[in-house]
Amino acid sequence: MTDAEFLVWLDEPSAIRVVLAEVGVFSKGVETTRFLADRHYTTSTTDTPANLAYLGIIRGGISFDESLPLDGQTSLSTGNIEIDNASGERDDWLADVWHNRSIEVFIGDVRWPRSAFRRIFAGTVADIGSRDAGVLNLSLRDKLQRLNTPVSEMVIGGTGTNKDALQPLVFGECFNVSPVLVGTNHEYLFHAGPAESVIEVRDNGVPVLRTDKLSTGRFTLNQSPAGQITASVQGDNVGGYRNTVAGIVQRLATAYGTVEDRFTTNDLDPVNLSAFDTLHPQPVGLYLPDRANVLACCQQLASSVGAQVAMSRNGRLRLLKLALPASGAARVITAADMVAGSFKPARRTTVIAGVRLGYARNWTLQQSLQTGIPAAHRTLYEQEYLERTANDAAVAVTYRLHGEPTRVDTLLLTEADAQAEAARELALWSVPRSVYTFTGFASLLLLELGQALTIVHPRYGMDAGVTGQVIGLSTDWSTRRVGVEVLV
Structure with a gap:
């Protein structure tokens, strides 16, 4: 069924719509799946599995909220499913473990085979609760929650001085990192795994000779160190070297974090990520000598180019960017697509007159090196970031804005x-x-975050149409209505 056919069916008076939820739960020591619906439904004899009954116990609305925050911070999509418990027969469900179990939600017609249903949400259960004595409530989050885990907790091991230190990780190119001494023969580890290259190794800022072991992310000094050893390197090279935002985000999401929570290729939106990579080839670098969070690292990478990590309703990782005009052809929305009287301004943004970004991070600050290196090099080792600023003096005067903009640090290199x-x-x-x-109305239920919209409306000077970007969606599949926020 095409999107157009699906939207027609949603508004069809003769349709007998049913929402199905397949929810994982740990109950009485066993991982199992519960099959729920907002009306009784049984799979057909040709479905797999055949003749499977879904309990018609979902009550109230089935809603999902997603947003693209203007401050660039990651926002997990959320949802809620209310379950009937008027008789108390499901009180024991409160003792089951629902936390971080998977859930998929589908919509279709009660007369359809299960295979014809459309998935409208894929995520995880945050927890179960009860708003009152007659219901249970499942709180939902999108699959980004699975990335809310440590990148790695592997330590050096052995009996050396650094045996309890975490094995460092490098993604892309990083300047002046502090490798970890891992042996008695001046061997240092800069990346836990195959690496692309060692650009330069320095002893108190002075370049020194070494022997590289790129297959294990190590190098060995050709002489005893006199001071602090640092290196500029290009890191992770499993299946190819990656130094772009999209490439490193995919690598982190699929290869790091707790094994059971890692994404697979089925959790990625290949079309979105490929297009993003094409539009954003800027090289970046991320060095992780200490404990770090997968989701936080992905967002740090994305924000370096003004983007955010997000999940589609189908549970696929995407990179979305606040931009006006938004990418792609704009869909035209008129007053006829809106509930009467619902269109209104919600808030305005703060005008700025300058942007100040940090780039080319120096990962090891070294103050007052006295080794005869050029003064310009010594200055580089003393500061954490280089900076670039963009200002608009006319805006500053018009809006009476004073003072320098606060620096926002990025992982950009150039x-x-x-x-x-x-x-x-x-x-x-x-x-x-x-x-x-x-x-x-229902015709807008398939809108997506980041999508371009042209609003034609008799209010607020939009008679001829104003193009903006979708930054918020609150979808209720029971009422077939969607709340929309648009930045213009």
Whole structure:
């Protein structure tokens, strides 16, 4: 069924719609799946499994909220499913473990085979609760929650001084990292795994000779060290070297974190990620000498180019970017697509007159090196970031804005890329932006975060149409309505 056919069916008066939920749960010592619905449904004889009954115990609305925050912070999509418990027969469900179990939600017609249903949500259960004595409530989150785990907890091991230190990780290119001494013969580890290259090794800032062992992310000094050993390196090279945001995010999501929570290729949106990689080839670098979080690292990478990590409703990882105009062809929305009286301004953004970005991070600060190195090099080792700034003096005067912008640090490597990103962000936020909200009919239920919309409406100067970007969706599949937030 095409999207157009699906939307027609949603509004078809003769349709007998049913929502199915397949929920994992740990009950009485056994991992199992419970099959729930908002009306009784049984799979057909040709389905797999055949003749499977879904309990018709879902009550109230089935809603999901997702957003693209203007501050660039990661936002987990959330949802809620209410389950009938009027007689108390499911009181024991409160003793089961639902936390971080998978859930998939589907919609279709009660007369359809299960294979014809459309998935409308894939995520995890946050927990179960009870708003009152007659119901149970499942709180839902999208699958980004699975990435909320440590990147790695592997330690050096052995009997050496650094046996309890974490094995460091490098993704992309990093300047002046502090490798870990792992042996008695001046062997150092800079990345726990195959690496791309060692650009330079320094002893108190002075380049020294070494022998590289890239297959294990190590090098050995050709002489005894006199001071602090640092290195500029290109890291992780399993299946190819990656130094872009999309490439490293995919690598982190699928190969790091707790094994059972790692994403597979089925959890990725290949079309979105490939397109993002094409549009954002800027090289980046991330060094992890200490405990770090997979989701936080992915967001740190994405925010370096003004993007955010997000999940589609189908549970696939995407990278989305606040941008006006938004990428892709804009869908035209008119007052006829909205519930009467629901269209209104919600909030306005803060105008800025400058953007200041940090780039080319120095991962090991070294103050007052006295080894005869050039003064320019010594200065580089003393500062954590280089900086680029974009300013608009006219905006500063008009809006009476004073003072230097606060520096926002990125993982970008080059001056040109940092300057371009600063200019892009300044252009976006140096003019007043507004967020408008409205409630849409069933024809808008398939809108997606980040999508471009052109709103044609008799209010707020939009008679001829104004193009914006979807930044919030609150979807209720029971009422077939969707709350929409658009940045213009």
